[in-house]
Amino acid sequence: MQKTALVVGANGVIASNLIRHLLDLGDWKIIGLSRRGGTNSEKLKYHSVDLLNREECQEKLIGLKEITHIFYAAFQDRPTWAELVQPNLAMLTNVVDAVEPIAENLQHISLMQGYKVYGAHLGPFKTPAKESDGGHMPPEFNIDQQDYLESKQKGKNWTWSAIRPSVVAGTALGNPMNLVLVIAVYASISKELGLPLRFPGKPGAYDTLLEMTDAGLLAKATVWAATNEQCANQAFNITNGDLFRWNELWPKIAGYFGLETAPPLTMSLQTVMADKEDLWKQIQERHGLNRHSYQELTSWPFGDAVFGWDYDFFGDGTKARRLGFHEFVDTEQMFYNLFDELRVKKVIP
């Protein structure tokens, strides 16, 4: 049977890499959903839809009978953890309630989650976090989304999986959570001002153990979990497979940009980078870069959050390995590859 993927949140740092991987696999038809849409090709069609609008979802998705797999990776940002719940649950239910009843050959719904499931955003949490760990006090949108999927699946032929990456690294633009771009733009501006690359996080955050998830690796794992029976109705931590500390990696990243380091200095990137838009435009002009807006390139609050984790931040990735997913990525090399990609795309100097 022809496999047809509905990739929800198609322009995201996670979903855009998933689409790239599905195209590489060659045997998928792909429909991408988001508000912005995208450029269609033979195997890829974008539908522009506001997932927060239930009626619009019902109207625009009514023809999607051929969907066999739904890959959900949309995200609506909000200032508080509590406020994230309503819009993010609504987007998932609106799309699934529209497509699931009409997609007669639906086989799987994949839900993109994260370590918020383990309370990682709240403070020091148990590490390595395991899929089987106990829950924590709501509100937490990832849990509500999983509860909804689990109850919706009961008595149906399709299965679900929940994918839990650490901080995701990719080069998509216009996203509220993109650490690679945070570092790349921060380093480029530091260089422009003749400054060393200072780690801006909390003192303890420089020394803790962390891990990342490459968006390309994540895409492979997501498709693996969605298409292997032994993964049905389960959650999986998906990580690069190595750990690092900023105190070792930060000077190397500085070296990549041709910068020295100096002792960390705790500061809010959101605050200190707020007045650098004009400077960024000058950098773009002088280096012949593409004119992406400063807002499109920078997610400073996310950078502040990640650099503020003065506690260990990693999960146990062995469950996916036990069940057959054996890919890994070298995190240091991953950063260089992604910075290279940003340079080739003329996003950074």
Ligand SMILES: NC(=O)c1ccc[n+]([C@@H]2O[C@H](COP(=O)([O-])OP(=O)(O)OC[C@H]3O[C@@H](n4cnc5c(N)ncnc54)[C@H](OP(=O)(O)O)[C@@H]3O)[C@@H](O)[C@H]2O)c1
């Ligand atoms: N990024 C990370 O480091 C990371 C780490 C761990 C877990 N996660 C989780 O992974 C999930 C996806 O995150 P992400 O970082 O990939 O998100 P993202 O880059 O912000 O992408 C979100 C996608 O959702 C679409 N979208 C937002 N509102 C929409 C609406 N009303 N209607 C239709 N489409 C809408 C956006 O496209 P348009 O703007 O075109 O609508 C975009 O394609 C989230 O649950 C997040 O918590 C992310």
